[in-house]
Every structure is written in structure tokens, then in C-alpha cells.
Amino acid sequence: MLKIGRTAAAAVLAASAMVLAACGGSSDGGGGGSSSGPRTLTLWHYEGADSAMGKAWAQAIKEFEASHPGVTVKFEEKGFEQIQKTAGMVLNSDEAPDVMEYNKGNATAGLLSKQGLLTDLSDEAAKRGWDKLLSPSLQTTARYDDRGIMGSGKWFGIPNYAEYVMVYYNKDAFKKQGIEVPTTFDEFTAALDKFAKAGITPIATGGAEYPAQQIMYLLALSKADRAWVDAFQQYKGKVDFHGPEFTYGAQTFADWVKKGYISKDSAGIKAEDMGVSFIGGKFPIMISGSWWYGRFQEQIKDFDWGSFLWPGGAMAPGSSGNLWVVPEKAKNKDLAYDFIDITMKKDIQNLLGNSGGLPVAADPTAITDPKSKELVENFNKLSSQDGLAFYPDWPAPGYYDVLVAGVQELINGSKSPEQVLDEIAQPYNDNLADIGN
Amino acid sequence: MTSVRAVRTVRSVRAPGRWAVLAALVVLAVAMVSPFVIVTLNAFKSPAEYSAGGPLSLPKGLYLDGIIDFWNRVDFGEKFLNSLLISGAVAIAAVVLSVLNAYALGIGRVRGRLWILVLFLVANTLPQESLVYPLYYLSKEVGLYDSKLAVILIFTVIQAAFGTYLLSSVLGQFPREILEAASIDGAGKWRALSRIVVPISRPTLSVLVIFFFIWTWNEFFLPLIFLISNDNQTVPVALGVLQGEKMMDATMSSASALLGIVPAVAFFLIFQRTLTRGVTVGAIK
Numbered sequence: 001m002l003k004i005g006r007t008a009a010a011a012v013l014a015a016s017a018m019v020l021a022a023c024g025g026s027s028d029g030g031g032g033g034s035s036s037g038p039r040t041l042t043l044w045h046y047e048g049a050d051s052a053m054g055k056a057w058a059q060a061i062k063e064f065e066a067s068h069p070g071v072t073v074k075f076e077e078k079g080f081e082q083i084q085k086t087a088g089m090v091l092n093s094d095e096a097p098d099v100m101e102y103n104k105g106n107a108t109a110g111l112l113s114k115q116g117l118l119t120d121l122s123d124e125a126a127k128r129g130w131d132k133l134l135s136p137s138l139q140t141t142a143r144y145d146d147r148g149i150m151g152s153g154k155w156f157g158i159p160n161y162a163e164y165v166m167v168y169y170n171k172d173a174f175k176k177q178g179i180e181v182p183t184t185f186d187e188f189t190a191a192l193d194k195f196a197k198a199g200i201t202p203i204a205t206g207g208a209e210y211p212a213q214q215i216m217y218l219l220a221l222s223k224a225d226r227a228w229v230d231a232f233q234q235y236k237g238k239v240d241f242h243g244p245e246f247t248y249g250a251q252t253f254a255d256w257v258k259k260g261y262i263s264k265d266s267a268g269i270k271a272e273d274m275g276v277s278f279i280g281g282k283f284p285i286m287i288s289g290s291w292w293y294g295r296f297q298e299q300i301k302d303f304d305w306g307s308f309l310w311p312g313g314a315m316a317p318g319s320s321g322n323l324w325v326v327p328e329k330a331k332n333k334d335l336a337y338d339f340i341d342i343t344m345k346k347d348i349q350n351l352l353g354n355s356g357g358l359p360v361a362a363d364p365t366a367i368t369d370p371k372s373k374e375l376v377e378n379f380n381k382l383s384s385q386d387g388l389a390f391y392p393d394w395p396a397p398g399y400y401d402v403l404v405a406g407v408q409e410l411i412n413g414s415k416s417p418e419q420v421l422d423e424i425a426q427p428y429n430d431n432l433a434d435i436g437n
Numbered sequence: 438m439t440s441v442r443a444v445r446t447v448r449s450v451r452a453p454g455r456w457a458v459l460a461a462l463v464v465l466a467v468a469m470v471s472p473f474v475i476v477t478l479n480a481f482k483s484p485a486e487y488s489a490g491g492p493l494s495l496p497k498g499l500y501l502d503g504i505i506d507f508w509n510r511v512d513f514g515e516k517f518l519n520s521l522l523i524s525g526a527v528a529i530a531a532v533v534l535s536v537l538n539a540y541a542l543g544i545g546r547v548r549g550r551l552w553i554l555v556l557f558l559v560a561n562t563l564p565q566e567s568l569v570y571p572l573y574y575l576s577k578e579v580g581l582y583d584s585k586l587a588v589i590l591i592f593t594v595i596q597a598a599f600g601t602y603l604l605s606s607v608l609g610q611f612p613r614e615i616l617e618a619a620s621i622d623g624a625g626k627w628r629a630l631s632r633i634v635v636p637i638s639r640p641t642l643s644v645l646v647i648f649f650f651i652w653t654w655n656e657f658f659l660p661l662i663f664l665i666s667n668d669n670q671t672v673p674v675a676l677g678v679l680q681g682e683k684m685m686d687a688t689m690s691s692a693s694a695l696l697g698i699v700p701a702v703a704f705f706l707i708f709q710r711t712l713t714r715g716v717t718v719g720a721i722k
Binding site for chain 2: 046048049076077078079080081082085086089090093094095272276279280298299301302
């Protein structure tokens with residue numbers, strides 16, 4: 001028995017050693033060009049095959065293989081959670097892929113860049129013109145300084161798509177109440193009021209996850225300017241949580257709950273349920289991100305819907321999408337750069353746009369689908385007025401949960417806006433002290 | 438006859454209490470089964486139906502695309518074989534290891550066995566999160582990172598820690614007379630183990646095999662960390678692919694959950710007679 005066990009174990013060991021050797025052999029040809037035999041580009045991302053990114057990147061893989069004879073792309077679809085939990089460990093081992101999708105932000109890409117696990121892409125970005133394709137506010141999430149804080153320093157990632165928060169509305173429900181698309185904040189609140197008076201809760205939201213905090217942030221942004229956003233997101237100044245911005249945001253949010261614009265029951269609602277309730281036609285308005293767009297295009301059949309930019313101000317939560325990063329230990333960096341370059345090309349970007357995604361470098365005239373056109377045009381408008389204000393949970397690690405708890409208290413009315421602001425100020429300031437600002 | 442009547446009268450006297458117990462059991466059963474029912478309902482719904490009617494509506498027809506799409510998307514057959522290989526290997530190896538340990542600790546009466554058992558118990562209660570980094574570095578050093586063997590070794594040890602603890606106390610009660618009789622008949626330690634201890638405690642051992650199999654099957658965290666390539670992944674890790682950053686596909690998640698539960702439930706149903714037998718054998722002792 002024992003002997004058999006030992007030989008079996010030896011066989012397994014030998015087999016795994018052979019597999020390892022095979023992996024090493026196939027990727028040793030880095031830099032040598034096509035003469036070194038067949039090569040493999042290992043690619044990981046976590047977008048569903050039906051999503052806009054999934055479709056566009058599948059096409060990019062095809063084009064890459066066509067333009068690189070002798071190179072096969074080994075694509076593996078990963079789970080978001082797996083990448084989140086294991087990226088640091090994988091990138092520090094020999095199993096690192098050549099190019100992968102990774103979350104933008106200080107706590108993710110910033111942290112890995114600080115640990116030296118990501119390749120500096122600055123030279124490639126300049127050489128291949130990626131820096132010209134991306135607008136300044138999109139570049140914010142691509143560049144990280146020595147402390148791993150975004151906004152300046154070297155390029156460690158290349159965003160391929162963008163996202164922003166907008167107002168989705170049910171055209172049929174608006175027509176029924178005789179409400180026009182609001183263009184100013186007063187018209188918007190008047191519309192909300194009309195719905196509330198008619199016994200309809202106008203805004204679908206979810207207090208248990210990101211949607212509600214983004215509404216509060218939107219309201220705060222209507223009193224803010226770019227300097228305030230830079231201070232809040234990039235620590236370029238002091239943020240007063242009892243200043244006019246956050247006070248207005250929290251106060252107005254609490255008022256909206258009181259007036260019935262936002263349901264008192266929404267504290268326990270998750271984002272998915274919010275989306276489903278809007279698709280089901282239960283609410284006329286939903287304020288959330290462009291990541292819903294493709295799904296709405298596909299699944300809303302019973303009514304006519306549209307979207308408009310937040311009428312309360314020039315800024316809205318939004319940023320680049322996730323990044324292409326090249327691990328420092330990647331074995332085929334040259335191929336990885338070529339692949340990223342293909343995904344930035346017009347045809348892939350246009351495909352992304354026509355599939356309900358938000359491309360960063362598309363040709364607006366090539367977006368033919370009318371709904372997609374609306375999305376892209378609104379984004380271009382927001383982007384041109386320097387309106388991408390990132391997300392409220394970015395500035396400090398674990399801040400997401402702090403904001404969820406704070407906004408839930410506003411919805412439940414268990415704490416006053418001032419108390420909630422004190423509560424969310426504390427972790428933010430603690431983090432400032434931690435990073436030495 | 439009289440005794441039967443007596444039992445009957447006792448029964449009718451106890452009736453209200455029995456009904457209450459029955460009602461409580463029904464409530465409990467419904468509470469236990471309802472998640473499975475909801476998962477099954479949504480697994481056979483199209484995304485449009487789900488969006489229109491919410492999670493509790495009944496499906497209009499049998500929509501199998503969710504299950505088929507998921508199967509193809511993650512290559513479920515391969516994940517299934519991986520899970521089967523890992524769980525099966527762990528279940529067998531961990532029980533063998535537990536028996537050897539427990540034989541030494543429970544019957545052999547090794548010096549300081551109490552402390553050894555306490556150590557095993559502590560190891561067993563350690564959260565897996567605290568083990569991740571040491572295990573990651575060790576497996577990287579020996580070249581086992583991203584291999585099924587790493588996961589098999591780790592779980593064999595983790596499960597055997599519990600198995601040793603449990604079996605040691607079971608074997609501590611092992612009738613000495615039988616062992617003495619065997620040794621008088623000239624059986625050595627190996628012989629006593631393989632011919633006497635293992636056959637007599639077989640029901641307990643089969644229960645352990647089943648538990649180890651199901652526990653290992655359902656493990657998520659360590660396989661997530663150690664099985665990096667998709668070729669190596671297990672069923673629970675593959676289910677994680679569907680949970681996006683901001684999006685979840687409720688119908689496909691349900692379909693995948695159904696696919697994920699079915700093997701464990703099937704395994705349980707096949708071996709549940711062994712399970713009950715093992716439990717009752719323990720009870721008589």
C-alpha cells in the first residue's frame with residue numbers, strides 16, 4: 001500500500017514538474033520575435049461574454065491572432081472576486097498572465113504598483129499614443145505615484161472603456177404624468193414632486209449597496225467644483241465634511257426621503273433589485289451608472305426608456321473603466337503591448353460602443369445604434385466639461401461600507417445629516433493620517 | 438394486544454404535543470428547503486422573465502439555456518472532474534491519515550496525547566484566512582502553486598486534524614479485551630490495526646469519508662487562492678465567475694448553483710444509508 005502511494009505521489013510530482021517545464025519552455029522566447037517558434041499570450045479578464053467589453057475583446061483576440069501568426073491567445077475568464085482576492089499573490093508568482101484586466105483605484109492597481117508587481121507602461125503609452133487617446137480625467141485612474149495614489153506619476157494601466165452615473169427614465173411614465181425631460185435641477189425636483197404627489201415613488205435606489213451613496217455624492221457635487229473633487233479624491237487640500245458640499249448632499253438626500261422621492265424601504269435594497277424594479281417598470285427614475293446600459297437595452301421591452309445627464313450640475317460620478325495591466329513578471333510583455341494597442345483601435349472601440357459599452361477612443365459617427373449614440377454623446381459632453389468626479393468610496397480603504405451605513409441611517413432617519421457627516425468624516429481623516437497627509 | 442392498546446392510548450394523550458412537533462418540523466423543513474426551491478425556480482427562468490417578475494414568480498416554461506450556457510462557459514465537466522478528484526483523494530487520504538494518528542493516540546496511548554489532541558483541535562479551529570500566506574509561500578517554494586496536489590495535501594491535513602481528534606476519542610473507548618485476545622493470538626500492531634480496529638470501526642470511518650468528501654467539495658476560499666488556472670479549478674470556484682463587479686446574472690447564477698449543489702446532494706443520497714448506520718452504531722456504543 002505504502003509503496004503504491006509513494007510511486008503515485010512521485011508520478012504526480014513528475015507530471016506536475018513536466019507541466020511546469022512545458023509552461024516555462026513555451027514562454028522563454030520573449031523578445032526574440034517570431035523565429036523562436038510558437039508563443040502564447042495569456043490573457044485574463046472578468047467581463048461576461050455577452051457584455052460590451054466581452055464582445056469587443058473577443059474580437060480583439062481574433063484580430064491579434066490574425067496579425068500575429070504563430071502566437072496563440074490563451075484566454076481565461078476569471079471571477080471578479082478571484083482577481084480581487086488573489087491578484088497580489090498570482091502576480092508575485094510565475095503563474096502571472098501576460099496581460100489582465102484589473103480594478104482601477106488606490107487600493108487595487110495603486111497598491112500593486114507600489115509593490116512593484118506592475119510594469120511601468122509610460123514609454124509604451126507615449127510611443128503608441130495611448131496618452132493622446134485618453135482625456136485627462138480618464139488618465140487619472142491610469143497613473144499612480146510612488147505612494148500608489150492615482151492622478152499623477154507613471155502609467156501602470158490602460159483603461160479601455162469608461163463609465164458615468166446618469167439618470168435613467170421611463171418615457172412612458174413621464175408621458176403619463178405629462179412631464180418633459182428636465183434640463184435644470186428645479187425642473188428635475190418639480191418632476192420628482194409631481195410623481196410623489198401622484199402617489200408614485202419616483203427614484204429607484206438601493207441603500208444596501210453603492211446606488212444610494214452615489215446619489216448623495218451627486219447632490220454634494222452640485223455645490224462643488226473641481227478643486228473640491230481633487231481635494232476629496234486626491235488629497236490635494238482639506239475637505240470640510242460640514243462645508244456647503246457635503247452638508248447640502250446629506251441634507252437634500254434626507255429631505256428627498258422625507259418628501260417621498262426616495263422610498264423609506266430602500267435602505268435594505270441591493271443594486272440588483274433596484275435594477276430589476278426599474279426594468280419591471282415599478283419606478284419611473286433610476287440614478288445609476290452606465291454599467292446598466294447594455295442590460296437595459298436587452299431586457300426592457302415593455303416601455304420606452306432613455307437617459308439624460310444629471311441636471312443638478314456639471315459633474316457626476318464617473319471614471320475610466322477597469323485597466324489593462326501588464327504584470328512585472330509577465331513573460332511576453334511585447335505581445336501584451338500589441339494586444340492592448342489593438343483594443344484601443346477604432347474598430348474595437350466602435351464595436352464596444354455599438355454593443356452598449358462606453359468606449360474611450362471611438363469614432364462618434366461610427367456608433368450607429370441610437371441608444372448607444374445617446375450614451376456616448378452624453379459621456380462626451382460630461383467629459384468635455386471635465387465632469388468625471390470618480391466615486392465617493394474611493395478615497396479610503398473600507399470607505400464603501402462606511403458610506404453604506406451612513407446613507408442607510410439617512411434613509412431610516414435614525415441619525416441627522418450632521419451626525420452622519422461626522423460619522424463618515426472620521427474614517428476619511430484617519431486614512432489621511434495613515435498616508436501621511 | 439394489551440400493550441398495543443396501551444401504546445395507542447399513550448399516543449392519543451400525547452397528540453397535541455405531537456402535532457406541535459410536527460408543525461415545528463414542517464416550518465423548519467420549509468425554511469430549509471425554500472432556498473433550494475428559489476434557486477431551482479430561477480434556474481429555469483429566462484433573464485427577461487426574471488426581470489419582469491422578480492425572483493419569486495413561477496417560470497413560464499422550462500428555460501434550459503442558463504444551465505447549458507453556464508456549462509459551456511466554464512467547461513463544467515472539467516471542473517466537475519477536478520472537484521471529484523480533489524474531494525475523493527482528500528476523503529480517502531484524510532481518513533487513512535486519521536486512522537493512523539488515532540491508532541497511535543487512542544489505542545497506542547502515546548505520551549502527551551492530550552496535548553497532541555489539543556494541538557490538533559487548535560489547528561482545526563484556525564481560520565483559513567490566517568493560513569493563506571504561509572501556505573502560499575510554502576507551495577511556491579516547492580513548486581506546487583497552482584496545482585491540484587497542493588489543494589489535496591492542504592485539505593488532507595486540515596480534514597485529518599478533525600478526523601484524528603474525533604477518531605482518537607472513539608478508539609479510546611475501543612474494547613481492550615479484543616486487542617489483548619488478538620495479541621495473544623500473535624497479531625502484531627499492524628495486523629491488529631488492519632484486521633481488527635479498522636473493520637470494527639468501519640461505520641465510523643465511512644461516515645468520515647462522506648463528511649470529508651462533502652466538506653472538501655464545498656470548500657471555496659483555499660481553492661480560490663491555490664487553483665489559479667481555469668484548468669485546475671473546482672466547481673465552487675467556477676461558480677464565482679458569474680459574480681461581476683457591479684452586475685450579477687441572477688438566472689445564470691441560479692443555474693450554476695443548481696449544478697453545483699446537485700453532485701453533493703446526489704453523493705449524500707447515495708451514501709445516506711451508510712451515514713445513518715454509522716450514526717446509529719455510534720449511538721448504541
